[in-house]
Amino acid sequence: MTVAELHQGVPRRPGRVPVRRLLCLLPPALVGVVAVRHRQVLVEGFGQVRRAEWPWLMAAVGVTCLTWVAAAVTRQGAVVLRLPRRRLLATQFAAGAANHLMPTGLGAGAVNLRFMTVCGVPPARAAAALALYLLAEGVGRVGLLVMLALAFPQALRLGPLLPRGALWPMLAVLGGVLLVAVAALVLVRRLRTMVSAFLRTALAEARSVHTLPGRALALWGGSLAFPALQSAALVLVARALGLAVPPGHVMVAYLAATVAVALVPTPGGIGSVEAALVVALVAAGGPVAAATAVVLAYRIITVWLPLVPGALTLGALVRWKVL
Template sequence: MTAVQLPPAPPGRLPRRVPVRQVLCLVPLLLVTVAAVRNRSVLAEGFGQLRTASWPWLLAACGATCLTWVAAAVTRQGAVVQPLPKRRLLATQFAAGAANHLLPTGLGAGAVNLRFMTVCGVPLARSSAALALYMLAECVGRLALLAALLIAFPGALSPGGLLPGGAAAWLLLGAAGLLVGAVAALALVRRLRTAVSSFLRAALGEARAVHTRPARALALWGGSLAFPALQAAGLVAVGRAMDLPVPPAHIALAYLAATAAVALVPTPGGLGSVEAALIVALVAAGGPAAVATAVVLAYRIITVWLPLLPGALTLGALVRWKVI
């Protein structure tokens, strides 16, 4: 009996036996495992701190963390005119949070949401414009809250703030250098200048369309203010749970200042950099170093590590169901 040979797969296409989508579903779980192994000492110490804390306040911190996903979903909807399916949008924000902690800052959540909007039928140009508008609104909301608290509590942080004078000067010089480099690149590279100009036109058009609808504008800016406020409220709740001797408003100010200071650090989810900045900020606000360290470790356990595995499972499920 002669064996029947199957024709070879066409060039440029994977053989059918490779389950690409199933493999992609497992990638988030693999990344979670790697991140947990690399940070096992931090996880052990953080869970140890949680055992001695006041549970009602920890539950309040968990509630504030859950509400951040709702605020993110509201802001995402406010950034695009086309209505998005509400349940899938909320699930996508939960999954995007996990992706954001596994990839360099902002790239994971941005990629997940960009894919979600395109699957929902939003053209790629408008999806990119909506993503840029969301990032701008989130940045403005965070800085607006920070400025309001700095005006209301000018002495909340000790002199010198999060950075010594020399480091702050170097940071300003670095930011100025990046700005000059970007302007020079746009001036010298015609193709890049054309692409950026086209994107800016699309982004401005999407922003105008959003702001002609009061409900969308309210969702965009209300959500962008609620998101960092809820994050800060979570840290305040953990501080109360562990008896941190710092006023709640000062803790919120320390959180906003720390996250603004590390916004340009390209680490996955700010792992490492956010912890260090938060500890320095809480100490600058008047907290003892040991208690501030315990508060930050417990806070990061609640906001990063506890949702990471279910978020990765949700991300894999959304990929499998072709939601993203």
Template sequence: MPEIPKVPHLPHLTDLPEGRLPRRVPARRIRQILCVVPLLLVTVVAVRHRSVLAEGFGHLTNAEWPWLAVAVGTTCLTWVAAATTRQGAVVEPLPKGRLLATQFAAGAANHLLPTGLGASAVNLRFMTVCGLPLARSSAGLALYLLAEAIGRLALLAALFVAFPGALRLGALLPDGAVGPLLLAAVAALLVAVGVLACVRRLRTAALSFLRTALGEARSVHTRPARALALWGGSLAFPALQAAGLVAVGKALGLPVPPAHMALAYLAATVAVALVPTPGGIGSVEAALVVALVAAGGPAAVATAVVLAYRIITVWLPLVPGALTLAALVRLKII
């Protein structure tokens, strides 16, 4: 019987030198890193805007504290309104406490990343962790964004009709700026349509997402409680934001009627909605000052009001929001 040749010994993966082993970063270590990132970003943003922070806190020391308490209260209620709208955008019930905490954390993420991306990423992750498929989570997110935009524009239109002379639109846009803006919007729309028409795979994905989104919207609107939460929250959210600015204006003695201040806030936020800055930092302040001046306020007082308002709504919640975001990541809620 012929002798069977011996198979040479092949080195096992564990027999290789340690330096050649592929190192895999544990998921726990990745989460620890993600917990620290929000705090580091907060530090960087705060250092970059330290002069604005110092000036804003200086204005707060001279304000009427009862009105500032109202501004703080309305700011807290905006997170409740956001959570209500998020729940109204999906059929499945979401855990209420975690949903509210996620909105607080999403606010911090939204001020650390380009406008809308931070909050959208946090909420998308939260819904998928809660068990919703990615396609339906994305559809719910799109429905939320659409409802929020419609609610903001509806309030703006209602105030424009009720107070037609409250805002001097010529002061908001330079002469000849409307035409280029409209051309840019039309060009962007045509480019998007052209890309969808030319790229078949992208067109197929877009149509599939549209079908999912329409199906989710129909399902939500067959449930009155969900529809009420969606549209009620989408109207309450910008109304509470505007009420916060009105309260700060009252605290600092801005001589502008409350409805005119609310109109100025909505017009300014709509105008900067497409500016890709983290949380609108910089662009929102400038637009708010211009809008309040256009509503009849003195430039110095309007600047003080805007800085104080942004301190209350952005900077004070930023550190606790980042800590909440880190805790949610560590607890695997997002």
């Protein structure tokens, strides 16, 4: 009996599932789902973009591109190991798409965590670098908001931002969350041990980063530049659509709105950010119709236009094993 005849009687193994290829197709598919769910926003947003002054819109697009550079600089500043620059920048572009397809912060965090581990950063130190980045980004955003609010004390009329009696329920919810977290740490020994180990690693990583002046400058300079560029893009869009609100007030409105929705678990802040930005721009003195038009155009430029190329970049990075 020949070898060919022997193989004819042996059943073939089922082919391996092309997991990596499926992962490459997942981001564009999710983009389609999100676009269909928000098609009305897209139609209205593109309508506002068509009637705007194009030089200001192109400037807003350029500033938006610089936000990915600022994010890459901040990411590099949060880790001692030198990361490959081009792949780091491409990863931030892809992470932006992932961030709009998953609950706020989780998409970008997962992409960057994977990127750092592929680059040779141990998982514990990669997680510590991610935590340091989030801390620096939060401090930078709130710090910039405080500075601009002091420079422009009349930028926001806070009355319209919160309905009467809404502040105390919000504080009660935050207090309840903090109480549950503290109780879990006190009562669950294993969780307490894990948190303690993580904090030791994170503090060691933070000390290492701050012994290098270049890393510290990149971390804190980038964390300030990132929200500044985001708010500057909104200023340019407002100028393109003729919103009669001073630029400093627009920046305060943007930072206040994004800080307020930071804890809302929606993909990329889609829905919550739009509502908060409209309310903040109205509180800064803009008409409702004009503020809505500005927000729709701004979200088209900063979210929807980069979403498809960002998703394709994410799929390509997965295919090329960068992630």
